[in-house]
Amino acid sequence: MNWGVILAPYKQVVEELKVKLKGMRIQYEYECSHSPIEFITGRVKPVQSILEKAEKKKIPLNNIEEEIQDIAGLRVVCPFVDDIYMVVDMIRERKDLTVIEEKDYIEKNKESGYRSYHMIIEYPVETIHGMKHVLAEIQIRTLAMNFWATNEHSLNYKYKGKIPEKIKARLKLAAEAAFMLDEEMSKIRDEVQEAQRIFHKK
């Protein structure tokens, strides 16, 4: 398999979506209002990880493009929890992509402590051989959720998916601390908005 050629449209999708999502943040800044987006990152899944996922989930190699939904992956990091749902709404309303599936791991977080909002979308991309519809996953989370998830990911990698119980317990405590940080920050956001409402009433 020529992975360079197979993954080229996915690279293109990641680049286009990065520019499109960053555009939302920049437009908020122009209008001098609070931006619900702190930063955006994107990546194409490494070939090694695609092969491992295909083997684990028993996906034949020629079904990869339909059945592995996160070959193209975007991450939107937000300052506050409420901003996440604002970003989700904006993505739902775009005409240049179609939302296929949504999973809310914030309302109902994973056993491990993982919290994030996931959207699977379908995106039409122009290639030198014509138009192609490609799947991509967008993960939306706060800074605290992202910090926790980054560390869990490294540990999972180091322990090949089998994190020792003692460290798992520690990770849960850290997830609670991250959750508390988000909670405290949300209260500040509310205070500020309330202060603004009082101010504008006068």
Add this chain to the structure above:
Amino acid sequence: MNWGVILAPYKQVVEELKVKLKGMRIQYEYECSHSPIEFITGRVKPVQSILEKAEKKKIPLNNIEEEIQDIAGLRVVCPFVDDIYMVVDMIRERKDLTVIEEKDYIEKNKESGYRSYHMIIEYPVETIHGMKHVLAEIQIRTLAMNFWATNEHSLNYKYKGKIPEKIKARLKLAAEAAFMLDEEMSKIRDEVQEAQRIFHKK
């Protein structure tokens, strides 16, 4: 007028088209074939130049978005003259934009010596207030044409559009030298392709 807010969608269009056109070049490289694109640049017209153009062409300020077609501007620079027409074809076939108008200043170059292919396109861009259709100009030219045009542009700017006759004559000689360079390079391209054809026949 809040120019930051007015120009924000144009900035977004320039960023998106830059990524999309660069994508074509990268895909050619993955497939190891000759890329018809050397590099791509883009810019939003400075406010000062928009105002000057509006005044000169007597365009009322609230018609600017419909009547000034190059607020968003992209430039595609190609190695060879034939590559220009290949890029034009690829742009015509894209489903994510609509070609409104084309001007071929290569077949029939301007009095000044200027040569380039111009396309006016309409591009749908998602903003934080919903979708918007925006005009953009794509200029397609060779390296030699680009070099000449860059220098002419500086001189025009310096002399406020009234380049002295003596320098105008010099510019025409330079335009001829640029044209000759493109001609010589085209012959090399033909030689190479012929050599390849002979090779593949064996």
Add this chain to the structure above:
Amino acid sequence: MNWGVILAPYKQVVEELKVKLKGMRIQYEYECSHSPIEFITGRVKPVQSILEKAEKKKIPLNNIEEEIQDIAGLRVVCPFVDDIYMVVDMIRERKDLTVIEEKDYIEKNKESGYRSYHMIIEYPVETIHGMKHVLAEIQIRTLAMNFWATNEHSLNYKYKGKIPEKIKARLKLAAEAAFMLDEEMSKIRDEVQEAQRIFHKK
């Protein structure tokens, strides 16, 4: 005052230090070891903020370059608290800059809850008029400290330095949550390193 010309060397210093500090992160990744750097940002202080600081601290305009030490500002964000001191050591040992002053607001955090490590450095930069020594401030902090500080900065800006007591109290609670997150994460880092030590002893 031509601020464009005055600030040009500072812009250059920010760009050079960004590339140099990013280089440290990339080199760690090549050698496949834990990088103490998560990301780096940089900025030149906006003219408005320079003028406000000069007025507040009664600095005459022609002493600005000697007395305002953070016209060029860099920020290094680290995953763990211990990483901060590792970065501080690496900066101290560089031959291409001189450390002038250090302030540890982590050991002894500010009244507000602010935590970060600050270094003032002197950096020789080549300009088109010859070499020039420029001051710059490097702030080094964890992701949690950075998240808190970003929010405090916005609130300070909104309330023009006079955050209401009620919100100040909330900010302190958030600072404690950020501190706890760092503590929990540090324990995970220790666990992992201990696990590795046990592993290597066998």
Add this chain to the structure above:
Amino acid sequence: MNWGVILAPYKQVVEELKVKLKGMRIQYEYECSHSPIEFITGRVKPVQSILEKAEKKKIPLNNIEEEIQDIAGLRVVCPFVDDIYMVVDMIRERKDLTVIEEKDYIEKNKESGYRSYHMIIEYPVETIHGMKHVLAEIQIRTLAMNFWATNEHSLNYKYKGKIPEKIKARLKLAAEAAFMLDEEMSKIRDEVQEAQRIFHKK
């Protein structure tokens, strides 16, 4: 050999020199004067090319860093021929690098038609293991020279260094056309500068 680790300092040098040379262009723009630099590119020589050069020149693998001088390569592209010598002077005067060797292939161009100014420099770079002195090559040329050289490079690659005589002859004609374009453009530069001198005398 772990090429990732060996080449990491060269990548760093290319990044630092790119930012430093770009800085010169930006500073000229701030001061609103003609910039002698059009654009800058940089690359680390691919491993394959390093190995081929080592074999061809019979350089043992552990002497590579001393004997192959263009592992780190920078290219400065100038609008006019005179700008090249201005850039050369500025590089000679920098205190953050040492010029080791210079070759003027403009005064005395290569048999093939190749024209460019080459400088070999030594640059001290900080790595995570301390300071290291690294060699780099800076090529300085006009847009026309660059265009010609890019095409010659592709042909050399295609024909593995043995370009057929017929195409070689064509390339020489193209080199002459590029030379003429530079000549014509130089005359315009002189005209403009003379016009400015007359203007300022008044």
